[in-house]
Amino acid sequence: MSFAFFPHTDEDIRLMLERIGANSLDDLYADLPNQVIYTQEYDLPSAHSEEEIRARFAQLESKNTPLTVFAGCGAYDHYAPSxxxxxxxxxxxxxxxxxxxxxxxxxxxxxxxxxxxxxxxxxxxxxxxxxxxxxxxxxxxxxxxxxxxxxxxxxxxxxxxxxxxxxxxxxxxxxxxxxxxxxxxxxxxxxxxxxxxxxxxxxxxxxxxxxxxxxxxxxxxxxxxxxxxxxxxxxxxxxxxxxxxxxxxxxxxxxxxxxxxxxxxxxxxxxxxxxxxxxxxxxxxxxxxxxxxxxxxxxxxxxxxxxxxxxxxxxxxxxxxxxxxxxxxxxxxxxxxxxxYMALMGPEGLKQVNDMCYGAAHELYDRLLQTGRFTPVFHKPFLKEFVLQTDLNIATLQDELLKVGIFGALKTEEGYVSFCATERRTPEEIDKLIQVIQKM
Amino acid sequence: MKYYDKLIFEVSRPGRTGFSLPRNPWHSHTAQLPEHLKRNTPTLLPEVSEPDVVRHYTNLSNMNFGVDTGFYPLGSCTMKYNPKINEEMAALQTFKSLHPLQPDKTTQGALELYYELNRTLSQITGMAECTLNPFAGAHGELTGLMIIRQYHLKRGDTERTKIIVPDSAHGTNPASAAVCGLQVVEVNSSTDGTIDIESLKSVLDHTVAGIMMTNPNTLGLFETHILEIAQLVHDCGGLLYYDGANMNPLLGKCRPGDMGFDVLHLNLHKTFSTPHGGGGPGSGAVGVAAHLTDYLPNPRVVKLADGTFATENNPEAAGQVSSFLGNYGVLMRAYTYILTLGKENIRMAGPLATLNANYIKESLKQHYKLPILGVCKHEFVFDGLLDNPNNLTTLDVAKRLLDYGYHAPTIYFPLLFHQSIMIEPTETESKETIDEFINIMKVIAEEARTSPETLQHAPHHTPVRRLDETTAAKTPILTFEELTNVTQ
Known part of the structure; x- marks a missing residue:
């Protein structure tokens, strides 16, 4: 037996068992009732080498679609310092x-x-x-x-x-x-x-x-x-x-x-x-x-x-x-x-992040209202996330956005549509989102 | 390890910054918020450059001891090697950038991993299905107990409000039970260290929701009467909960599901090699037998008839214990580990962990008091020094170990003995490492006889020495602001 995470050689095992006074590794489990010993083969994948693991994950990655995120609801797409x-x-x-x-x-x-x-x-x-x-x-x-x-x-x-x-x-x-x-x-x-x-x-x-x-x-x-x-x-x-x-x-x-x-x-x-x-x-x-x-x-x-x-x-x-x-x-x-993060950003960095969130979200809010397909629900101050009412089918809207690689327009429990824009969102991305809606 | 005295606030100079943001392209900004909704007090965040930050935290890391630094025989914590391929996989960008509420069709790879890990953990433990949402072992315990309560409530069996917990249990067991609204009934251990069956029988009745067991228990002993215990508890209508903190020695040998357990949690940060991270993030996956799958918490990941994966909510569920699908990054590491082990190597993980523990126990029992003889599993407990003319404590032994470059074992737990030293070596330590440790433990036992003050004042060679914990608790100083006020 040889496996990268187990340092034991056969000789090590022999010497250690000898000190313990046991004949085999199985002896160390002699106190277990026979009925509970698992003798079948586990229904698990075979051992993967590092290259095989990378290949497996590449396969999984190909089934994920990273998107431009215009959604919040508890998870926010902020800039992560290197x-x-x-x-x-x-x-x-x-x-x-x-x-x-x-x-x-x-x-x-x-x-x-x-x-x-x-x-x-x-x-x-x-x-x-x-x-x-x-x-x-x-x-x-x-x-x-x-x-x-x-x-x-x-x-x-x-x-x-x-x-x-x-x-x-x-x-x-x-x-x-x-x-x-x-x-x-x-x-x-x-x-x-x-x-x-x-x-x-x-x-x-x-x-x-x-x-x-x-x-x-x-x-x-x-x-x-x-x-x-x-x-x-x-x-x-x-x-x-x-x-x-x-x-x-x-x-x-x-x-x-x-x-x-x-x-x-x-x-x-x-x-x-x-x-x-x-x-x-x-x-x-x-x-x-x-x-x-x-x-x-x-x-x-x-x-x-x-x-x-x-x-x-x-x-x-x-x-x-x-x-x-x-x-x-x-x-x-x-x-x-x-x-x-807080050390790197300091008071000034956090202020800038919030200014950019505020700017992006308010730009998005205004542009969505300008399309004529959305109306405000509440008239209250917001920062980076907001809800609107829409005459569009929200599921269809979400799908149309997905086609251009955008994730947004979450439907809330009340039937509103929710958007979020952080400092990571650019004017080009907002243009793209608005264009999708203008075509609907 | 090197002492370094600064806090990040003390590196700060007004006007420095450490961030890199693009030019702000927008017209509106937070100054336009109504005055009464704006922050008016300053934040005491530091102002530091990027190199300052990197050097500061690197210096802090130099005062820390991790599994990569040296041997970490911490009982019940399973400080095994944390494979680096796990980290490489967990850092993959397409996973990291996924929003948890994205439509299922855009997260199929992520859902498949969750589903596959769920399936493999179920297979390894002999359970029907798992939830991977709980964030830690204690959180898994709470989730598992909620499932047990939900099961009884759904059957209209409302009087079952008691939970049986052995006196050797981890402290989280009774605490989790209390958070779950259950009343704790303690049962004693018998002289051989396992559950006393007569004591158990005397508390079994129609008010018992279940029993929480750790097997092997915190003395490292396999509860050999487990099948009888399962029968007794099931006969009275209760369920069996398995605390998976000690699952490691059973890898490749036996499965809790086959012992009659209905619910269990696993610590993926113990048995499945994900790093402890200085206290988290971990993962407390919970597995259940077939009759309980409806009660697993929401949200869940299911495989549809067409082979694709979906998240769904079941109205029968015990509830929801996390916003999303748990500590997903930890799940990626555990999945990588299981792929690396494969069905071939998993067979050896438990036995080698058990071999290492017994080897230490047998090598040191002439020097440290071994209260319970016989074969242990992955860990065992000494009750202090055997020959101790100077009345030295377990704390003295533990602190002296730090001087020799080891992390201390778990001490003063379990509570069954006064001077508990709980040692768990795991399967990833070599015979040489363990031989050196054994040798140092003997040296310390000798020092305890010949130069007791060396132990009493230990450690001597660590970045800081023994701390004044009494003052810390009496007048707590919990922030830099308070620290500054005290110093001035």
Whole structure:
């Protein structure tokens, strides 16, 4: 036997078995009941050489069609700086485990500390954890966290304008955990404060989760929300796009207590939906209810500055069924990704990205209306994504766009058509999209 | 490894940038947003050039230890070699540029990979079908438990709210059960380290949703009564959940489905060689037996009669646990690994991992306390030093290992012993590497007798030494802003 990942020679195996006092490798499994031993041949492909693997993937690649993306709905086509994948491939980062042995994991611990600092700053919160799986699971964790923060409350409100996939994941977690979820409707695409006040009157509400940039692409005006909620001892929680927060009003400025979201917008490739990276941030008073890994600054016995996983008394390996959450990892390498992205972009880069998104999206919006086939649904400020009504058949429209290599015009649950344009979209691409519609 | 003290914020100088954007061709810009919707506070993001960034993060990486750096015998974590061909495949541009909501006809290659990986994992574990959507092992546990609850609820069996968890279980088991709204009932281990059948029998009734088992368990012992346990739990109407964190030694030997398990999760970042990434992204694929496939979470990937692939949502599903199809890039790596192994080499993966573990155990049992004798599987547990006149702890041993260029084993887990040292070598380590490790473990045992202070103050040669964790937890400093305020 010889295989690239197994270093054992036949002689090694013989010597090792001898030390153990076994005659064969099968002896090491002699304690298993006979009925469970799998003696058949696995119905698996035969071993592939590297060249055969490349050929197999080339075959799969030929069945994928990369497109010019004019769609968002939870995944955004932003510019990904060249430097980041190179740094992420450093094996000291990618082949490391969770930083339990802090003395030999200062690299991981430091970038997580930087990530926490940047997320706290961009959201206007005091602190953040080491990251979550994705935005939707971060939101579900935020819902559970709100109940832990407010004790006797039993219900969490969610704005109807939250992205659909996030709503579905929250509903799934809530169903099994036994959490009551209520929904707050919107007026003209903005969450309705009057409806919120009605819902709050029952006194059982722990929090409201409301997006800063909602599923219609609208920048929500949350004036007065924090006051109304806090008066009823309930929390304001925002679902936020951290890229957009470089220019739009932050959860901190709205008076939010907890902020969650997906940081894919910070330059991560679309990756067919993952890996992305969720985040969860809060005011300092709630930090002991914050789930997940948290890194803190300290020093070693020689007084050198150092970083370490901290506040572990909240976590599952200590508290088991009484833990705040079952999460025992983070999305570490992806947290490194967005940390490097934010470092490269800085405040100015993020502002430019948002200006270009705004410019492209508004150009597209105006040009679509000019075709006469679309009408506005809401008259509210948006950034890079928006919905319209159309007299066109949306499925046909999507197909016509696909013919010229464009992916856009997603149909929403309400029957609207959704578009998105990021800084990657060019005037030529918008011309092409408009030409398709003009011919319909 | 070399100490480097900077944070990226400390490299920052106003006016520097590290990005490369094209000229902005548009007329409108965010200054046109209404004033009350604009950000008014500054962001504390650094301002750094591209070379600054590259050097900073390279310096940070030099303070890290990975599988490529050296031996990583971390129990229950399966720190096997992460093949580089996996990375090459996961970086393919046509996959990376796919939007998750693109029409199925434009993502056939990506869907085929998902479907094929699903099929091969089902085959390896003896299950009917998998979901690859869960993001991590704990997330897979939660998803699997949701499926179990959905199964009982759909049958109108609403009283099943208890879940049995052995005392040797991973901490995530009871935590996942609690998040899933289940009440945890603990059963004890017997003196041989496996589940105590009488203790199990005493808790079985009509309120039991199921049992969560790790097999081999966290002591590295195969639960030899598994068929009897399966019978007992099934007879009382409960389901069996398999925690796949310890699946590695069974590769090529046996399949959880054949032992009677109804639901399982796999850690693709353990058994299927995808890198741990310093704590993620991983993948916690969940497999189920035929009677549970309806309850797998949405969205799913199916193969149609014409041989093409489609995503679909099933109204019977336990729900939705991710926005899209999970950590897809991780799935590409696991698929590459399975192709590389093939049906031929997979046969050897488990046995060689088990060989390595037993070899270490037998070579060190005269120096470290072995609480449970006999053959282990991929890992085993020592309960501290055997001859320990200076009362040194497992922590001292672990920290001293760092000095010798090894990652420490998992320590103080499982909770069954006070000084647990849990060692898992995996199949990708050579006899020479393991012999050197054994030798160093003996040297440390000797040092523990002759120069205890060397261990008590270890590590000595790492970028930083033992940390003040108490102060870190008492007055948490969690951001650069707080750090600056404290320093001033």
């Amino acid at each position: 430097v980041i994948p190179y740094l992420l491939q450093r094996s000291e980062f990618i082949t490391a485990y969770t930083p339990y042995q802090a003395e030999i994991a200062q690299g991981t611990l430091r970038y997580i500390f930087e990530f926490q600092s940047m997320i706290a700053s961009i959201t206007g919160m005091d602190c953040a954890n080491a990251s979550m799986y994705d935005g939707a699971t971060a939101a579900a964790e935020a819902v559970m966290m709100a109940l832990a923060c407010t004790r006797k409350k039993t219900r969490v409100l969610v704005a109807e304008t939250i992205p659909d996939a996030v709503r579905k994941v929250i509903e799934t977690y809530a169903k099994y955990k036994g959490i009551q979820i209520g929904f707050v409707s919107h007026v003209e695409g903005n969450t309705d404060i009057a409806h919120l006040q009605q819902e709050l009157s029952s006194g059982d509400v722990a929090a409201l989760l409301v997006p800063c940039l909602n599923k219609y692409g609208i920048i929500e005006d949350l004036t007065g929300f924090a006051e109304v909620l806090h008066e009823k001892k309930a929390l304001l929680m925002n679902y936020a796009d951290p890229s957009a927060l470089a220019v739009i009003k932050t959860p901190g400025e709205w008076g939010a207590d907890i902020t969650c979201g997906d940081a894919q917008t910070l330059g991560m490739p679309l990756n067919f939906g993952g890996p992305y990276v969720g985040f969860l941030a809060c005011r300092k008073e709630w930090v002991r209810k914050l789930p997940g890994r948290i890194v803190g600054a300290t020093h070693d016995v020689d007084g050198k500055r150092a970083f370490v996983l901290t506040l572990q008394a909240r976590e599952q390996h200590i508290r088991r069924e009484k833990a705040n959450s079952n999460i025992c990892s983070n999305q570490s390498l992806m947290a490194l990704y967005v940390t490097i």
